[in-house]
Amino acid sequence: xxxxxxxxxxxxxxxxxxxxxxxxxxxxxxxxxxxxxxxxxxxxxxxxxxxxxxxxxxxxxxxxxxxxxxxxxxxxxxxxxxxxxxxxxxxxxxxxxxxxxxxxxxxxxxxxxxxxxxxxxxxxxxxxxxxxxxx
Numbered sequence: 001x002x003x004x005x006x007x008x009x010x011x012x013x014x015x016x017x018x019x020x021x022x023x024x025x026x027x028x029x030x031x032x033x034x035x036x037x038x039x040x041x042x043x044x045x046x047x048x049x050x051x052x053x054x055x056x057x058x059x060x061x062x063x064x065x066x067x068x069x070x071x072x073x074x075x076x077x078x079x080x081x082x083x084x085x086x087x088x089x090x091x092x093x094x095x096x097x098x099x100x101x102x103x104x105x106x107x108x109x110x111x112x113x114x115x116x117x118x119x120x121x122x123x124x125x126x127x128x129x130x131x132x133x134x135x
Contacts, residue, residue: 006076007084011091014069018061018092025057040102047105055110062118066092070123074130082127089123 026037032049036042046054069092070085096119100111 003079003084006073007087010069010073010084010088013072014065014067014088014092016065017068018065021057021061021064025061029053029057043103044105047103047107050107055107059110059114059118062092062096062114063122066119066122067126067129070126071130072126074127076130081130085123085127085130086120088126089120092123093119 031037031042032046032051032054035046035049037046066089069088073084073088074081093115096115100106100115
């Protein structure tokens with residue numbers, strides 16, 4: 001039971017981290033042509049007009065959100081820590097795949113970068129960092 005609750009809390013912490021970074025990114029990087037990126041339709045219209053700079057914070061949000069969630073469950077030393085950390089990675093990966101389906105105009109380079117490097121490797125890194133014992 002503790003393991004499940006801590007995993008849910010890890011998912012929530014990861015999602016909170018993700019949301020905060022997306023908000024920071026949207027305040028620092030202006031949307032192309034003043035388009036509204038807060039809606040699905042706005043994102044779909046803006047996607048072909050976006051530069052590399054528009055994808056930095058979404059990638060960081062996905063990667064660091066996953067890292068924070070996986071780190072949390074690993075640091076809490078729940079049973080089967082690697083499984084829980086990777087489950088968080090797979091949950092966020094599922095969200096990333098859903099975004100690819102929802103926004104098919106996303107550039108292929110970003111889809112590959114995001115799906116390959118932002119989720120499972122960051123979950124594993126969060127697990128490894130969480131296993132480091134403090135002296």
